[in-house]
Amino acid sequence: MKCFLFRLRQVGLGAAAALVLSTLACQPPPDSVASGSSALQAPRRLRRLSNREYNNVVRDLLGDTTAPATAFIPDALVTGYDNGPDDLIVQSDQVEAYRGAAEALAETVVAAHPDVLVGGCDPATRGNEACITAFLGSFAPRAFRRPLTATEHNRLRTVIDAFAADGDVWLGIQTALEAILQSPQFLYREELGEPIGPGIARLTPYEIASEISFLITGSMPDDALWRAVQDGRFITTDDFRREAARLLATPAASANLRTFFHEWLATNRLVPTMTVKSAAVYPTWDPALMTSMAGELDRLYDEVAFGDSGSLRALFTTPDAFVDPALASLYGVSPPASGFMKVALDPTTRRGVLSRAGYLTVHADSDSSGPVARGVFTMAAILCYRPLPRPAVVPPPPSVDDANKAGQTTRQRFSQHSSDPNCSPCHKVIDGIGFGFESFDGMGGYRTTENGQQIDASGVLMGSGDPNIDGPFDGVSGLVDHLMQGDRLSGCFARQMFRFGTGAIETSADEPFVASLGKDFTVDSRMTDLLLALVSSPRFTDRILPEGGP
């Protein structure tokens, strides 16, 4: 094999590419919808809080903003989404990390603001017993996200009594808080449910409240949702949609969906630990620029997701950008005095998210524009092409140094991809897309020449299975025109939302539901409508009961 597929040294493929990345080569369309399955295929399960969710929960439960989980072992995210995907477990080092965090959190909260734990109860005036009752009756259920069982209550009471020595109740409460923060009822989201029919369970209102809250805000239910459940106002699918819609309007939802977009488009890799650039090739590169790039995308994602249209079309076509002084220089627009300013970029060159510096920086090699990386990611994450195995051994392409010495463009550097029949069947598809990004270098700068030659940003989209979008195009703007046709982009987005929403990779049994989710969804639909459709579906609320019961 002489071709050099996938020189993905530092390509930063994103969430959906978690499914494909190394393997994606040729281009058959995804399987058509599998037949003969019901939408009710989700097993009962536990979802361990991701490190991000852990930080959010201790912030909302205890008022702690130190993000202690930053020091935990990084999560592995098989779905690509950092919201308690199926595969997260606890290893011994994590037990110790949870313990360290719990001890520090408990010590801090008891010393600094114990009211959080006992609702303002003062043992000196109201007595220990009243404060213990407040702790176990009000705080502990919020931490467990449901009422405690009698056994759980008694177990915590035993801990309190063992250490509330000499009349000082606080050491007992502090120790019980440590236990709560290390308990599975806190560390996992329960999706266990109660039987509602033969072989079927429905999640309890408390469990559904948790699922919706974590899905939309990335954290535990807020006070209003908690009260709705307690008051019996959270029973029907209308209730679920109502609360989900309410939560979507909160700042926490913005932050959480921002995370979704960053993970889907892999722009969460705009951090020095994940993205590096060659100083020799990009002498003006400064890792701090990634902060500006991420800041721009934060604002873009917020505006698109919660703006007037809230659509994929807006995300992929908007000329609006948010620039700080550093980015203004990169984009060639007038800079703000400080902070970020909304500007309109030239839509012929900078159209939508695919043309933004942050996106282009992570989808590049460390020393070049990375057309293979860009092509692969577009296929994998944005169009959901189905992956095929890659070749066994992939010789590297000519080095950037050699290409520069020869005065070659990046397109020419990869010329073997088209001339070598071992490479071309797959690379004509991958590079066909990737070359369309050639107007942008590896840190998102616009260019018209490379090594003295004119840039050729012509590309071709092929093999998508949708004749509406296949065909030649010119540059990113031309590619976007193709993406706006047909239902490949909208269907792929619905698939990504399914993975994000369920914390699972779809099985063949899930395909009918994934298809139904995307059926009426178009590039002009409001993206968050998919979340509302999801939370009121049986796939979200119901579970299979094992034979013989749990």
Add this chain to the structure above:
Amino acid sequence: MKSRGPRGATRRNALKALAAIPFAGPLARAFAATGAGAAPPKRLVLVMQNNGTQQANFWPDAKLSSPILDSLFTDSTGADNGLRQKVTIVKGMSIPFDANGTNGNQHDMGFARLYTGEKLISMAGGPWGGGPSVDQIIAQDWGVDTLALAVLASDYEPYPKPGFEHRRSFVYLGPAQLKYPLIDPLGVYVKLFSSNDPIGAQQRLQRRQSVLDAVTGNLTEMAGRLGADDGRKLDYHLTAIRAVEQRLAAMLAGSAGACPLTPAPPTDFLAADPQAETTIETYIPDMVDAMIDLASIALGCGLSRIATLQLGYCGGKWGFAWEGINIQFHDYIAHQDTSDQGSSPENTDRIVRANRYYASRIARLATALDAVDEAGGTLLDNTLVVWGNELGRGDHNQSNAPVVLLGLTGQGLPTGGRVIDAGEQVMNRLGCTVLNLMDHPTPGFGDVPDCGVFTGL
């Protein structure tokens, strides 16, 4: 509200309470007094190297000498370090090409299968190990926790791309469930030695025990509600809690679990550079040495009986600037090694230099263990060190993947040093051999249940 600092501050706070003696060097003296008494337990160290070796320069002659292995058998001055007498080198091990429906390549097959023996299983197409690795099987037998260590920093690939998370570890708790290694030497140090911290007073330990009891009770109760569904998650969690609980109980009893010495801490690499453990390779040699020293001390102290050490990601891309190479190894060196004799003198020289580095680090580990007297022998005599490799040759060749066994002298492996060359032997025999040497009798390993141990062992 009182705020706690970032990770570095937490680590440093923990250190303040620790009295220190010099970290490097005194292991033998520190343990000299502990050598007598009951028969010492066996220990195990698994090492994983990536990208294969240079075949013509690895396999030794009749005197157990080769350009690469000479670095295993000599100290920094070139003097014989005695390890030739305690080595068994297995030639001919092959790793079957079997992606098993995943998108894995030969790197993944070696990395995820060498110590698990199981077929790869697909996680969204990704190639993950199909069962527990041999260290975890033995840990279950012994009822102990393991110390999983790694140095993963890389200029070229600072973190696995999405879809490559499986390349972060070769240690598997179970099917597709990795145990992730610790990558911060100072963090490892705090983990190992914080029990020596005066703030770890008796009341603190008692509270921890009480909390663990409550947590275990809650786990058990939840497991009852969960039934068979997804129960494996709580199984892993319970196993992890027991490991921590065991260490805590020993501390409470004031007996085992506490090291008789508190070595000085290793360098705070994150303080030296926040990217030291991720995107820059400057500190790799020092971090590797620190991890090796920590593993040695943990084994010697009885803080751990099983350690694993991973040198880079699966298919790693270190540049080896510290060996004067400074070229991305995987793409531009290993892949060019297209024959056992090498593709060019220059490329071969680079591969030899990189592999001499690996050999010298294994020597650092083994000689540290061999310097500790234990029950009439040495700590190495009671330890099996396995130096494994995901490939045979850097161009993804899976034949003749090098296997070096050190130690356990007189306890299943002979003295005198030798090369076993009994023709092609399937990879599974490595795990089977390790299990049997660790007193876990089994006729096979992984997906070859009757493979037996290495022929000629």
